[in-house]
Amino acid sequence: MKIKKMQDLNKLKKSGEQQLFPSGIKITVGLATCGIARGADKVHDAFKKELQKQKVKATVVPVGCSGWCSREPIVNIIIPRMPKITLGDVSEDDIPGIVRNLKNRHIPESKILYRTDAEENIADGRVRKYASASQAATSGKIPAYGTLPLFKKQKKIALRNCGLINPADIQEYVARGGFKAAYSAVTGMKPEKIITEVQRSGLRGRGGAGFPVGKKWEMARQAEGKKKYIICNADEGDPGAYMDRSILEGDPFSVLEGMIIAAFSIGASEGYIYVRGEYPLAVKQVTKAILQAKRSGLLGRNMFGTDFSFNVNVEKGAGAFVCGEETALIASIEGYSGEPVPRPPYPVEKGLWGLPTCINNVETLANIPVVLSRGGTWFSRIGTGKSKGTKIFSLVGAVERVGLVEVPMGISLKEIVYDIGGGIAGGRKLKAVQTGGPSGGCIPKRLADISVDYESLTKAGSIMGSGGMIVMDDRTCMVDVAKYFMSFLKDESCGKCLPCREGTQAVFEILDRITRGRGRTKDIEQLKDVCEAMSQASMCALGKTAANPVLSTLRYFGKEYDEHIKKRRCSAGVCSALIRFSINADKCIGCEACRKACPCEAVSGKPRKMHKISVKKCIKCRACYEVCPVKAVEIR
Amino acid sequence: MTMCNITLNGKKTKFLPGKTILENTRDHGVKIPVLCSHEALKPYGACRLCIVEIEEQGRKQIVTSCNSHVRDGMKIKTHSPRVQKIRKTLVELLLARTPEAAVEQQLARDIGVKATPYPEQGELCIMCGQCVRTCREIVGACALDFVHKGSKRSVAVPFFRDSKECIGCGSCVFVCPTGVVSMHDEISDVRGEPERIMDKWETRLPLQKCSSDGNVFATRRMLEHFARKHEVSEGFLETCSHCLRKGNTK
Numbered sequence: 002m003k004i005k006k007m008q009d010l011n012k013l014k015k016s017g018e019q020q021l022f023p024s025g026i027k028i029t030v031g032l033a034t035c036g037i038a039r040g041a042d043k044v045h046d047a048f049k050k051e052l053q054k055q056k057v058k059a060t061v062v063p064v065g066c067s068g069w070c071s072r073e074p075i076v077n078i079i080i081p082r083m084p085k086i087t088l089g090d091v092s093e094d095d096i097p098g099i100v101r102n103l104k105n106r107h108i109p110e111s112k113i114l115y116r117t118d119a120e121e122n123i124a125d126g127r128v129r130k131y132a133s134a135s136q137a138a139t140s141g142k143i144p145a146y147g148t149l150p151l152f153k154k155q156k157k158i159a160l161r162n163c164g165l166i167n168p169a170d171i172q173e174y175v176a177r178g179g180f181k182a183a184y185s186a187v188t189g190m191k192p193e194k195i196i197t198e199v200q201r202s203g204l205r206g207r208g209g210a211g212f213p214v215g216k217k218w219e220m221a222r223q224a225e226g227k228k229k230y231i232i233c234n235a236d237e238g239d240p241g242a243y244m245d246r247s248i249l250e251g252d253p254f255s256v257l258e259g260m261i262i263a264a265f266s267i268g269a270s271e272g273y274i275y276v277r278g279e280y281p282l283a284v285k286q287v288t289k290a291i292l293q294a295k296r297s298g299l300l301g302r303n304m305f306g307t308d309f310s311f312n313v314n315v316e317k318g319a320g321a322f323v324c325g326e327e328t329a330l331i332a333s334i335e336g337y338s339g340e341p342v343p344r345p346p347y348p349v350e351k352g353l354w355g356l357p358t359c360i361n362n363v364e365t366l367a368n369i370p371v372v373l374s375r376g377g378t379w380f381s382r383i384g385t386g387k388s389k390g391t392k393i394f395s396l397v398g399a400v401e402r403v404g405l406v407e408v409p410m411g412i413s414l415k416e417i418v419y420d421i422g423g424g425i426a427g428g429r430k431l432k433a434v435q436t437g438g439p440s441g442g443c444i445p446k447r448l449a450d451i452s453v454d455y456e457s458l459t460k461a462g463s464i465m466g467s468g469g470m471i472v473m474d475d476r477t478c479m480v481d482v483a484k485y486f487m488s489f490l491k492d493e494s495c496g497k498c499l500p501c502r503e504g505t506q507a508v509f510e511i512l513d514r515i516t517r518g519r520g521r522t523k524d525i526e527q528l529k530d531v532c533e534a535m536s537q538a539s540m541c542a543l544g545k546t547a548a549n550p551v552l553s554t555l556r557y558f559g560k561e562y563d564e565h566i567k568k569r570r571c572s573a574g575v576c577s578a579l580i581r582f583s584i585n586a587d588k589c590i591g592c593e594a595c596r597k598a599c600p601c602e603a604v605s606g607k608p609r610k611m612h613k614i615s616v617k618k619c620i621k622c623r624a625c626y627e628v629c630p631v632k633a634v635e636i637r
Numbered sequence: 638m639t640m641c642n643i644t645l646n647g648k649k650t651k652f653l654p655g656k657t658i659l660e661n662t663r664d665h666g667v668k669i670p671v672l673c674s675h676e677a678l679k680p681y682g683a684c685r686l687c688i689v690e691i692e693e694q695g696r697k698q699i700v701t702s703c704n705s706h707v708r709d710g711m712k713i714k715t716h717s718p719r720v721q722k723i724r725k726t727l728v729e730l731l732l733a734r735t736p737e738a739a740v741e742q743q744l745a746r747d748i749g750v751k752a753t754p755y756p757e758q759g760e761l762c763i764m765c766g767q768c769v770r771t772c773r774e775i776v777g778a779c780a781l782d783f784v785h786k787g788s789k790r791s792v793a794v795p796f797f798r799d800s801k802e803c804i805g806c807g808s809c810v811f812v813c814p815t816g817v818v819s820m821h822d823e824i825s826d827v828r829g830e831p832e833r834i835m836d837k838w839e840t841r842l843p844l845q846k847c848s849s850d851g852n853v854f855a856t857r858r859m860l861e862h863f864a865r866k867h868e869v870s871e872g873f874l875e876t877c878s879h880c881l882r883k884g885n886t887k
């Protein structure tokens with residue numbers, strides 16, 4: 002059926018709602034990449050098999066990532082008139098037991114993470130209940146969704162549907178208020194009016210630079226060309242970041258709807274989704290979504306019975322980080338090697354095939370339908386003065402709860418790490434938080450109160466970037482961290498312009514020298530010189546921001562550099578050339594664990610007698626350090 | 638054409654609006670160091686040596702002069718302390734890459750850099766891209782391109798082997814400022830015919846003998862390429878320019 006009128010959309014919505022709130026039992030399994038990596042596909046299949054075997058009637062539906070990635074595989078069980086129950090760390094072996102209990106509408110408690118009594122649909126603000134308050138009360142000790150520290154401070158706009166709906170089913174997206182904004186925009190709004198609304202929202206690009214979206218659309222609208230393009234940037238090359246992947250895998254229609262609205266506003270008739278080839282599942286989901294949208298008339302000719310036509314193509318990138326840069330991305334789509342070209346002219350004036358092109362990030366576009374359906378003013382009430390709305394972060398590293406979180410701008414870094422992330426894993430101490438991906442910076446613990454917004458992060462020498470957030474504990478060497486990011490950047494520099502190509506290489510070599518104990522006092526001066534040349538003279542933002550990891554660690558952890566250079570020491574115990582392993586005589590119990598673990602017979606000692614490490618033979622592999630039951634091995 | 642009012646290194650002057658900052662400053666006798674710019678090629682903006690400091694409405698910015706156009710009221714400083722410092726670092730970095738390249742050594746001398754503080758890499762190519770761009774923009778053969786990323790970037794023909802696109806015209810040899818691209822002609826061991834060998838591109842091409850004096854004068858593929866490009870009969874290009882000028886055609 003082709004959607005032409007509001008009634009058609011409502012019909013689709015009805016059938017979608019029946020799927021989201023079914024009359025029978027429904028089981029959803031988080032089948033995004035993070036889930037599959039932890040075996041969720043097997044859990045999904047096991048459910049299907051076991052339900053058949055035990056003759057229990059229930060549907061099993063794949064959904065996207067719900068954010069608590071460290072507890073994947075995550076399973077939701079929806080039993081009519083009961084709160085929705087979310088289970089974590091589910092394994093294949095648990096399935097027979099779970100299914101057996103399902104017959105009596107019972108869910109064993111051991112794997113329960115939380116329950117959901119009601120869900121707010123952010124697209125229209127309406128709340129839908131799974132169970133009445135009295136029914137919910139019977140759930141007793143199970144914590145409710147909104148009360149968990151992980152979720153309490155989150156606000157999900159871009160991730161509104163991830164983990165809730167079947168990403169491959171357009172009806173479920175429509176049931177969550179999907180395509181209503183696109184319908185109203187295309188059938189009833191003037192493009193200028195839409196752009197004003199987006200401007201009012203204060204939404205800024207989530208791909209890194211934070212450019213105001215409304216302004217970019219206005220420029221693209223005013224640009225002249227016989228055809229215009231909209232490109233969705235899904236290249237997401239930052240190591241450790243997977244915000245965009247999750248959206249594409251868990252809610253591809255939200256991005257399509259954002260693109261439709263963008264295309265209509267700027268007058269584009271064709272769109273591209275440039276997604277990195279290493280995201281096969283994301284590619285599959287968007288491709289499916291495009292097909293379904295076409296079949297429903299939500300893409301293609303004369304959409305909603307108007308004269309607006311729009312089509313979307315999927316283009317796969319080959320995994321070069323620099324292809325996320327917009328001019329390199331365009332070159333890549335055109336079939337050239339992905340290298341940036343000098344701007345101006347900007348893509349909005351002269352982009353793909355020389356025609357006006359508006360490039361927006363996945364997360365940016367996923368926000369758009371909500372901006373329109375709730376209004377720019379509503380959106381602009383979230384966040385700080387200049388940074389509006391929410392931002393998704395992939396919270397990783399030394400934090401207790403690793404996962405994907407969406408928080409309102411202006412939240413403090415501390416709240417993200419301690420409240421949402423549950424603090425530092427293993428009871429260790431926070432040292433720094435790295436934000437903004439490889440060209441971001443490290444924010445030290447003493448600035449943990451910093452408000453997370455574009456301006457504050459930039460002022461602190463880091464950037465918002467696309468949303469990577471790596472938490473580092475006291476065992477992290479900051480020189481080593483800078484070296485790691487520089488090693489990434491030197492490999493990913495396209496090599497076209499001199500400052501970035503030679504600069505990243507030179508900085509890497511200097512840092513490498515320092516971590517090997519061959520640093521010189523004038524190295525710091527040299528680092529600063531090269532960093533200045535890179536950031537001032539590089540052609541594209543890769544080189545312009547490549548200095549950040551070095552400059553921010555120099556700024557906050559200068560002492561560590563000094564220590565490496567002057568004292569030839571690495572007090573974090575990371576740089577192997579600068580550390581020595583020894584056994585503390587007072588602690589050693591002579592258990593022989595270290596002697597057995599050492600791969601090069603550097604440890605000597607008799608059972609129950611004190612052991613010793615030969616400095617000459619030791620290759621600093623840390624095996625003894627990791628294995629000692631009483632922490633008698635010390636690093637100096 | 639209305640000229641732009643410009644302040645160049647503190648002096649008020651007028652610039653042509655259609656030209657780049659580099660072209661205008663050159664006309665005014667101000668020398669800005671360049672490596673990748675060539676008057677026959679489109680601006681490329683890769684060496685970044687041509688940076689200048691511009692100020693507009695109180696906003697200061699560093700831009701490359703070879704691909705930036707002038708606007709009325711611009712203040713331009715070609716040798717401000719900031720520019721000089723960055724330029725020096727850039728030259729030092731490039732000197733570390735190509736310590737032996739004569740153009741680079743000359744540039745270092747001009748700018749007052751004696752030695753590089755960075756680890757030397759002993760490369761020969763300065764990555765100006767002039768060969769690649771000449772082959773694409775002027776010749777139209779598109780036989781060359783860059784391969785690899787970062788400091789491993791280099792120029793090559795597809796798959797590093799005997800190229801079907803290379804026509805052996807020698808424009809890359811002519812334009813390369815370092816001399817690292819070379820070619821030579823020899824009699825093939827195998828066929829006993831005269832051939833041109835593009836040393837760096839691992840490509841061999843048969844040479845054409847002049848229909849008049851019998852001397853070899855160009856590769857056959859180059860003649861075919863230009864005959865196609867300029868829509869002249871192939872026979873016209875079978876005679877060397879020497880004989881053509883004398884009117885010795887067959």
Ligand SMILES: Cc1cc2nc3c(=O)[nH]c(=O)nc-3n(C[C@H](O)[C@H](O)[C@H](O)COP(=O)(O)O)c2cc1C
Pocket residue numbers: 205206207208209210211212234235236237238239322323324325326327328360361362363365366467541542543
């Ligand atoms: C080296 C480099 C890598 C980038 N990678 C990405 C990326 O993976 N995804 C993205 O959306 N933007 C990336 N960007 C930013 C884009 O160039 C561009 O600013 C962005 O896609 C615009 O969309 P927005 O305004 O919605 O943020 C990158 C920029 C640079 C310089």
Ligand code: SF4
Pocket residue numbers: 323340341493494495496497498499501502539540541542543544545
């Ligand atoms: S800054 Fe780096 S990535 Fe960007 S054009 Fe220059 S060399 Fe290429």
Ligand code: FES
Pocket residue numbers: 670671672673674681682683684685686687688701702703704
């Ligand atoms: S001459 Fe301008 S960048 Fe090379």
